[in-house]
Amino acid sequence: EKTNHGYTLFSILLSALGQVSYSIPEEMAKGSLVGTIAQDLGLDLKRLKSGKARIHTGDSAEYIELNKERGVLLIKERIDREALCGQTTPCALHLQIILDNPMELFRITVEITDINDNSPIFKRDERRFEISESAVVGSKFMLEKAIDADIGANDLQSYLLQPTDHFDLKLHSQSDGSKKVEMILQKPLDREKQENMSLILTAVDGGEPPKSGTVQIHITVLDANDNAPVFTKPIYRAIITENSQSGTSLITVSASDSDKGSNGEVSYLIANSDGVSDIFHIDENGLVTLVGKIDFETSKHYQIDIEAVDNGGLSDSSKIMVDVTDINDNTPGITVMSKSNAIPEDSPQSTVIAMISVNDPDSDSNGQVQCSVNENIPFTIKSTSNGFYSIVTDSDLDRELESEYNISVTCADEGVPSLSSSVILSLKISDVNDNAPVFDKSSYEASVQENNTPGLSIFRVRARDADFNQNARVSYILEDSSVNGVPVSSLVSVSADSGVIHAVRSFDYEQIKDFQFRVKAQDGGNPPLSSNVSVKIMIRDQNDNAPQVLYPVQSGASVVAEIVPRSADVGYLVTKVVAVDVDSGQNAWLSYKLQKATDRALFEVGLQNGEIRTVRQVTDKDAVKQRLTVVVEDNGQPSRSATVNVNVAVADSFPEVLSEFTDFPHDKDYNDNLTFYLVLALAVVSFLFIVSIIAILSVKCYRWRREQMFYKSGANLPVIPYYPPLYADVGGTGTLQHVYNYEVCRTTDSRKSDLKYGRPCSESIISLDSSGTQTLTHSQRERLNFDDCKDQVRIFFYR
Numbered sequence: 001e002k003t004n005h006g007y008t009l010f011s012i013l014l015s016a017l018g019q020v021s022y023s024i025p026e027e028m029a030k031g032s033l034v035g036t037i038a039q040d041l042g043l044d045l046k047r048l049k050s051g052k053a054r055i056h057t058g059d060s061a062e063y064i065e066l067n068k069e070r071g072v073l074l075i076k077e078r079i080d081r082e083a084l085c086g087q088t089t090p091c092a093l094h095l096q097i098i099l100d101n102p103m104e105l106f107r108i109t110v111e112i113t114d115i116n117d118n119s120p121i122f123k124r125d126e127r128r129f130e131i132s133e134s135a136v137v138g139s140k141f142m143l144e145k146a147i148d149a150d151i152g153a154n155d156l157q158s159y160l161l162q163p164t165d166h167f168d169l170k171l172h173s174q175s176d177g178s179k180k181v182e183m184i185l186q187k188p189l190d191r192e193k194q195e196n197m198s199l200i201l202t203a204v205d206g207g208e209p210p211k212s213g214t215v216q217i218h219i220t221v222l223d224a225n226d227n228a229p230v231f232t233k234p235i236y237r238a239i240i241t242e243n244s245q246s247g248t249s250l251i252t253v254s255a256s257d258s259d260k261g262s263n264g265e266v267s268y269l270i271a272n273s274d275g276v277s278d279i280f281h282i283d284e285n286g287l288v289t290l291v292g293k294i295d296f297e298t299s300k301h302y303q304i305d306i307e308a309v310d311n312g313g314l315s316d317s318s319k320i321m322v323d324v325t326d327i328n329d330n331t332p333g334i335t336v337m338s339k340s341n342a343i344p345e346d347s348p349q350s351t352v353i354a355m356i357s358v359n360d361p362d363s364d365s366n367g368q369v370q371c372s373v374n375e376n377i378p379f380t381i382k383s384t385s386n387g388f389y390s391i392v393t394d395s396d397l398d399r400e401l402e403s404e405y406n407i408s409v410t411c412a413d414e415g416v417p418s419l420s421s422s423v424i425l426s427l428k429i430s431d432v433n434d435n436a437p438v439f440d441k442s443s444y445e446a447s448v449q450e451n452n453t454p455g456l457s458i459f460r461v462r463a464r465d466a467d468f469n470q471n472a473r474v475s476y477i478l479e480d481s482s483v484n485g486v487p488v489s490s491l492v493s494v495s496a497d498s499g500v501i502h503a504v505r506s507f508d509y510e511q512i513k514d515f516q517f518r519v520k521a522q523d524g525g526n527p528p529l530s531s532n533v534s535v536k537i538m539i540r541d542q543n544d545n546a547p548q549v550l551y552p553v554q555s556g557a558s559v560v561a562e563i564v565p566r567s568a569d570v571g572y573l574v575t576k577v578v579a580v581d582v583d584s585g586q587n588a589w590l591s592y593k594l595q596k597a598t599d600r601a602l603f604e605v606g607l608q609n610g611e612i613r614t615v616r617q618v619t620d621k622d623a624v625k626q627r628l629t630v631v632v633e634d635n636g637q638p639s640r641s642a643t644v645n646v647n648v649a650v651a652d653s654f655p656e657v658l659s660e661f662t663d664f665p666h667d668k669d670y671n672d673n674l675t676f677y678l679v680l681a682l683a684v685v686s687f688l689f690i691v692s693i694i695a696i697l698s699v700k701c702y703r704w705r706r707e708q709m710f711y712k713s714g715a716n717l718p719v720i721p722y723y724p725p726l727y728a729d730v731g732g733t734g735t736l737q738h739v740y741n742y743e744v745c746r747t748t749d750s751r752k753s754d755l756k757y758g759r760p761c762s763e764s765i766i767s768l769d770s771s772g773t774q775t776l777t778h779s780q781r782e783r784l785n786f787d788d789c790k791d792q793v794r795i796f797f798y799r
Contacts, residue, residue, distance in 0.1 A: 019106070019107040019108070019109065020035070020037065020040045020041060020106065020107070020108050020109075021092075021108070021109040021110070021111065022034050022035040022073070022108070022109070022110045022111065023110075023111040023113055024075075024079075024110060024111070024112060024113065025112070025113045025114075025115045026079050026080055026081035026082075026084075026091075026112050026113065026114060026115055026117065027078060027079065027080065027081075027115055027117050028075045028078070028079065029075065029078070030075050030076065030077065030078060031074050031075060032074065032075040033072055033073070033074060033075075034064055034072070034073035034074060034075060034110060035072065035073050035110075036070075036071060036072050036073075037066065037071060037072060037073045037097065037106075037108065038070075038071025038072070039071060041097070041106050043071070043099075045068070045069070045070075045071045047099065048066075048068045048071055048099070049068055050101060051099030051100050051101055051102075051104065052099070052100045052101075053066060053068055053097055053098070053099050054066065054097070054098055055073075055095050055096070055097055055098075055108075056095070056096040056097075056098055057093075057095055057096075058094075058096075062076055062077065063075065063076055063077045063078075063079045063084075063093060064076055064093060064095055064108075064110060066097065073095075073108070073110070079093075079112050080117075081112045081113070081114050081115075082114075082117075082118060082149035082150065084112060085112065086149075087149075087151055089151055089152070090111050091111065091112045091113075091114075092109050092110060092111040092112065093109070093110040093111075093112065094107070094108075094109055095107075095108040095109075095110065096108070114150050114151050114152055114154055115150075115154065116150055116153075116154035116205060116206075116207025116208065116209075116210075116211060117150065117154075118148055118149035118150045118154070118205075118211070119148070119205065119211035119212060119213045120146035120147065120148040120156045120203030120204065120205050120211065120212060120213035121146060121147055121148070121203075121213045122144055122145075122146050122147070122201075122203065122213055122214075122215040123144060123147070124144065124215065125215065125216060126215060126216035126217070126218060127143065127144060127201075127215055127216070127217045127218070128217075128218045128219075128220065129141055129217065129218070129219045129220070130219075130220045130222050131185075131189060131219055131220070131221060131222060132189075132221070132222040132223075132224050133188070133189040133190055133191040133192075133221045133222060133223060133224045133226065134224035134226060135185055135188075135189060136185070136188075137185055137186060137187065137188060138184065138185060139184070139185040140170075140182045140183070140184055140185075141167075141182065141183040141184075141185070142180070142181070142182055142183075143159075143169075143181040143182065143183050143201055143215075143217070144181070144215065145178060145179065145180070145181055145203075146159070146201075146203030146213050146215070148203070148205045148211075148213075150205060150207065152206075153206040153207070154205050154206060154207040155205055155206065156179075156203050156204070156205050157204055157205055157206040157210070158171075158203075158204050159171065159179075159181050159201060159202065159203055159204070160201070160202040160204060160212075161183065161199055161200070161201050161202075161217075162199065162200050162202070163199065164186075165187060166185060166186060166187045166188075166189060166197070167183045167184060167185060167186060167199065168183070168184045168186045169181060169182070169183060169184070169201075170182045170183075170184050181201070183199075183217075189221045190221070191221040191222065191223045191224070191258075191259075191260060192227055192258030192259070194221065195220065195221050195223075195260070196218065196219070196220055196221070197218070197219040197221070198216060198217070198218055198219075199216075199217035199218075199219065200214050200215075200216060200217070201214060201215045201217055202214045203215075223259050223260035223261055223263050223264070224259070224263070225259055225263040225310065225311070225312030225313075225314060226259070227257055227258040227259045227263075227264075227314070228257070228310065228314035228315060228316050229255040229256065229257040229266045229308035229309065229310050229314065229315060229316045230255060230256055230257070230258075230308075230316050231253065231254070231255045231306075231308060231316050231317075231318035232253070232254045232255070232256070233253075233318065234318055235318065235319055235320075235321060236251055236253055236318060236319070236320040236321070237320070237321045237322075237323070238250050238251040238288070238320055238321070238322050238323070239322070239323050239324075239325055240290065240294060240322060240323075240324060240325065241324075241325045241327055242294050242295055242296040242297075242324050242325065242326060242327055242329065243293075243294070243295070243327060243329055244290055244294060245290075246290055246291055246292070246293075247289055247290065247291070248289060248290040249287060249288075249289050250280065250288040250289060250290060250320075250322065251287075251288050251320060252285070252286050252287045252288070253268065253282070253286040253288065253306060253318065253320065254286050255268070255286070255308030255316055255318075257308075257310045257314075259310060259312070262310075262311040262312075263310055263311060263312050264310060265310060265311050266308045266309065266310050267284060267308070267309050267310075268282045268283070268284065268286050268306060268307070268308055268309075269282065269306070269307050269309065270282055270304055270305065270306055270307075271305040271306065271307050271317065272303075272304060272305050276302060276303075276304055276305075278291070278292050279291065279292035279293070279294060279302070280292070280302070280304055280322075282306060286308075288304065288306075288320060294324055295324075296324045296325070296326040296327070296329075296361075296362070296363065297330060297361035297362070299324065300323070300324050300326075300363075301321065301322065301323055301324065302320075302321075302322040302324070303319055303320070303321055303322070304319060304320040304322060305317065305319050306318050306319065306320060326362050326363040326364065326366055326367075327362075327366070327415075328362055328366040328413060328415025328416065328417070328418070328419055329362070329419075330360055330361050330362050330366075330419070331360070331413075331419045331420060331421040332358050332359065332360040332369045332411040332412070332413055332419070332420065332421050333358065333359045333360070333361075333421065334356055334357075334358055334409065334411055334421055334422070334423045335356060335357045335358075335359070336354060336355075336356050336423065336425070337355045337356060337357055337388075338354065338355045339353070339354040339355075339425055340352075340353045340354065340427065341426075341427070341428060342427065342428040342429065342430045343393075343397070343427065343429065343430065344397075344429075344430045344431075344432055345397045345398055345399040345400075345429045345430065345431060345432055345434070346397070346432045346434065347393060347397060348393075349392075349393050349394060349395065349396070350392045350393065350394070351392060351393045352390050352391070352392050353379070353391050353392065353393065353407075353425075353427055354390070354391040354407075354425055354427075355384075355388065355389070355390050355391075356371075356388070356389050356390075356391070356409065356423070357387055357388050357389075358371060358387055358388075358389060358411050359387055360411075360413050362413060362415065365413070365414040365415060366413055366414070366415035367413060368413060368414040369387075369411050369412065369413050369414075370411070370412055370413075370414070371383075371389050371409060371410065371411040371412075372409075372410055372411075373391065373407055373408065373409055373410075374407065374408040374410075377405055377407060378393055378394060378395040378396070378397055379391055379392065379393055379394060379405070379407055380392060380394040381409065389409075391407065391409065391425070397429050398429075399429040399430070399431050399432075399467075399468065400435055400466035400467065402429065403428065403429050403431075403468070404426065404427065404428050404429065405426070405427045405429070406424050406425070406426055406427075407424065407425040407426075407427060408422055408423075408424050409422060409423050409424075409425060410422040430468075431467050431468035431469065431471050431472075432467075432471070433467055433471040433523060433525025433526065433527075433528075433529060434467065435465055435466040435467045435471075435523075435529065436465070436523065436529035436530060436531045437463035437464065437465040437474045437521035437522065437523050437529070437530065437531050438463060438464055438465070438466075438531060439461060439462065439463045439521060439531065439533040440461075440462045440463070440464070441533070442533070443533060443534045443535070443536065444459070444461055444533060444534070444535045444536065445535075445536045445538065446458055446459040446501070446535070446536070446537055446538070447537070447538040447539070447540045448503060448507060448537060448538075448539060448540065449539075449540040449541075449542050450506075450507050450508055450509040450510075450539050450540065450541060450542045450544065451506055451507070451508070451542050451544055452503050452506055452507055453503075453506065454503060454504060454505050454506055455502055455503065455504075456502065456503045457500050457501070457502055458492065458501045458502065458503055458537065459500075459501060460498065460499050460500045460501065461476065461494070461499045461501065461519050461521075461533060461535065462499055463476070463499065463521035463531065463533075465521075465523045465529075467523065467525065470524040470525065471523055471524060471525040472523060472524075473523060473524035474499075474521050474522070474523055474524075475496045475497070475521070475522050475523075475524070476494045476495065476496055476497075476498075476499040476519055476520070476521055476522075477494070477496065477519070477520045477521075477522060478492070478493060478494045478517065478519060478520075479517065479518040479519065479520050479532060481517050481518065483512070483515040483516075483517070484512070484515075488515070488517040489504070490504055490505065491503070491504055491505065491507075491515065491517075491537075492504055492517065492537065494519055499519070499521075501519075501535065501537075507539045508539075509539045509540070509541040509542065509583070509584065510545070510582050510583075512539060513538065513539050513584075514536060514537060514538040514539060515536075515537055516534060516535065516536045516537075517534075517535055517537075518532045518533065518534055518535065519532060519533055519535055520532040521533070541583050541584040541585055541587050541588075542583070542587070543583055543587040543634060543636025543637065543638070543639070543640060544583070545581055545582045545583050545587075545640070546581070546634070546640035546641065546642050547579045547580065547581045547590055547632040547633070547634050547640065547641065547642045548579060548580050548581070548582070548642065549577065549578070549579045549632060549642055549643075549644040550578040550579060550580060551575075551576070551577065551578040552575065552577070552644060552646055552647075554644060554645065561647040561648060561649045562574050562575040562612075562646065562647070562648050562649065563648075563649045563651065564614070564618060564626075564648055564649065564650050564651075565618070565650075565651070565652050566618045566619070566620060566622070566650060566651070566652050567618070567652070568614055568617075568618050569614070569617065570614055570615065570616055570617055571613050571614060571615075572613060572614045572618075573611060573612070573613055574603065574612040574613060574614065574646075574648055575611075575612050575646060575648075576609065576610050576611045576612065577592055577605065577610035577611075577612065577630050577632065577644055577646065578610065579592075579610065579632040579642065579644070581634045581640075583634065583636065586634075586635040586636065587634055587635065587636040588634060588635075589634060589635035590610075590632055590633065590634055590635075591607050591608065591632075591633050591634075591635070592605045592606060592607055592608070592609070592610040592630055592631070592632055592633075593605060593607070593630070593631045593633065594628060594629075594630060594631075595629045595630065595631045595643065596627075596628070596629035597626070597627070597628045597629070598623060598625070598626045598627050598628070599622060599623070599626060601615065601616065602614060602615065602616060602618070602622060602626065603615065603626070603628055603648070605628075605630055610630070610632070612628065612630070612646060612648075618650055622650050623650065624649055624650050624651050625647070625648075625649065625650075626647070626648040626649075626650055627645060627646070627647055627648070628645070628646040628647075628648060629643055629644075629645055629646075630643065630644050630645075630646060631643050632644065
């Protein structure tokens with residue numbers, strides 16, 4: 001064995017056949033020594049040259065060349081055993097050295113020994129597996145074997161798999177000496193934990209140092225539907241406002257499925273069976289929206305049971321707790337539990353007239369309710385307990401002011417904005433007899449024309465009672481009283497129902513001008529209430545009396561003449577026609593007119609005063625006897641009148657007058673009866689004076705007593721009728737006074753004197769009375785005043 005250039009050479013001794021063997025490693029450098037062929041064959045170098053030694057390789061490539069100068073074999077080309085022999089062992093080059101002269105043939109075998117110049121290699125750089133995560137432990141996966149061109153100890157010896165968390169290697173020897181490599185699943189795969197794995201398979205040969213080759217093994221863990229969806233929360237909570245619009249988003253839920261692909265596709269659904277699915281909807285993305293109507297008052301909370309389901313049928317469940325937020329969408333509900341339709345007006349304060357209950361289904365301040373009643377009514381509302389109220393009176397009631405109330409009860413919550421509702425309660429106030437009848441006036445005055453028809457309706461008193469029905473039914477009663485000693489019931493009557501006052505009899509203005517009485521109005525209550533009123537009836541005058549001529553006195557038995565001297569100037573007052581009309585007012589306004597006269601150009605009559613005066617100078621031609629007819633007319637409608645004849649004597653001496661009036665008869669008995677009539681007149685005057693004094697005192701006393709009664713009772717008493725002085729009733733129907741005093745006072749120069757009416761005097765009266773009866777009667781009632789008259793002349797003419 002020889003060593004050349006670090007290589008171990010094995011020389012095989014030349015055999016009998018001239019065969020030399022060398023053993024060289026592969027991959028020797030070009031020019032490396034293979035062997036000293038000349039020496040080993042025992043040949044001389046010269047022989048090599050002379051024999052033209054040469055190497056014959058046949059068809060083989062020439063890897064070895066012969067150096068004849070040195071007699072050695074050298075590496076001509078790099079020898080790659082693997083390329084040359086592959087896996088064939090042993091691997092040798094068979095060479096022949098041929099010599100000429102003589103021709104010789106030497107066989108040379110060069111064995112090419114293997115060196116570890118090749119690493120194990122895999123056909124592919126990587127290997128991919130798709131393994132289901134549901135693969136069972138022990139599953140086998142065949143791996144590609146590595147190829148090592150080297151042989152022997154330099155050949156592939158072992159495999160190494162990294163990492164070994166899930167897989168392990170198992171080698172199986174095959175008949176050709178190779179090893180089958182299997183990858184065994186030792187631990188279950190979980191795609192959700194590790195979907196992709198990268199393993200390195202290393203093939204290691206037995207060289208020194210060993211060489212290795214690797215292959216990348218990519219494992220994709222195929223998903224198996226081994227994971228159910230999982231919600232992110234076990235309970236979701238959401239808040240939604242009631243009356244939200246359809247389509248309002250509520251919440252988005254999410255469930256994750258660790259699986260992949262269709263196994264990880266999750267769908268959502270609502271699992272409730274109580275109608276919640278009609279209110280809420282969940283889409284494929286887990287968004288929950290409102291699709292129905294939601295009302296806090298119907299349900300304050302909702303529980304939505306939701307499920308997440310993958311395509312493999314695996315599922316998870318969760319729930320959504322939905323709280324409904326209240327809004328003020330409900331008005332307070334008012335229920336009238338009890339109500340009085342009517343209460344008496346004298347009901348005490350705090351009388352309960354109604355009880356109501358109020359309910360507002362809203363919450364918190366939206367459901368807090370305050371109730372009130374309308375203002376300016378005598379009622380208030382009180383809270384008795386939560387949600388219950390009573391309406392009570394808070395002041396006195398008066399049916400006469402207000403007989404019916406419409407009580408508006410308004411209940412408002414405290415929401416923003418506030419909502420309210422109201423109810424109207426009608427309540428009638430029943431009447432109690434707390435009002436007396438009240439007359440329309442504090443007193444009444446009415447008038448009726450005299451000579452009325454008995455039973456005539458004069459006028460009507462009216463009293464009103466503010467109460468109701470029977471309590472307001474008024475009856476009229478004539479209170480007992482008297483008028484001048486006559487019961488008032490004999491004068492008037494009053495209708496109990498209507499209050500119409502009727503005249504019981506015909507009134508005479510000339511007898512009674514007015515009178516008073518009281519009427520009581522009484523209601524029908526129990527006990528009854530009453531009030532009274534003073535009524536004054538005034539009698540209106542009617543022109544039912546003609547004027548009465550008082551002077552000159554008209555008598556068929558005597559003639560009275562006025563003397564006018566012939567020297568009388570224009571305007572000389574001859575006499576005055578005195579007349580009265582017992583009527584009143586314009587019915588008693590008298591006017592005087594000259595109707596006829598002997599000489600109308602000589603006299604005139606004053607229209608208003610009845611004075612007869614001369615209108616021109618009296619002459620001697622004027623007749624002594626002048627007769628005037630004067631008409632006295634009142635102003636009534638229609639008017640009434642009376643006439644009087646005035647005899648005037650135009651003369652300067654008394655004999656002239658007597659000669660003119662001698663045709664009138666004389667009463668021979670006049671002188672005989674004069675004394676009797678004078679005495680009788682004096683007695684009558686004295687009697688009338690005493691009676692007048694007694695009457696005046698009685699009237700004064702009576703009026704004083706009535707005034708005292710008036711002040712005590714506070715009422716008006718009937719007025720005592722007033723009669724003019726010197727007048728008296730005649731037979732109950734007559735209106736002419738009994739006595740009229742007419743006095744004339746004249747001086748001695750009577751021709752130039754006027755008549756004076758302030759004081760009575762009978763100086764210038766000429767009485768022509770055939771019987772003396774009228775004159776005596778008249779004279780008995782005259783008041784004669786002789787002290788004021790210096791010259792009194794009374795001329796009596798008798799027929």
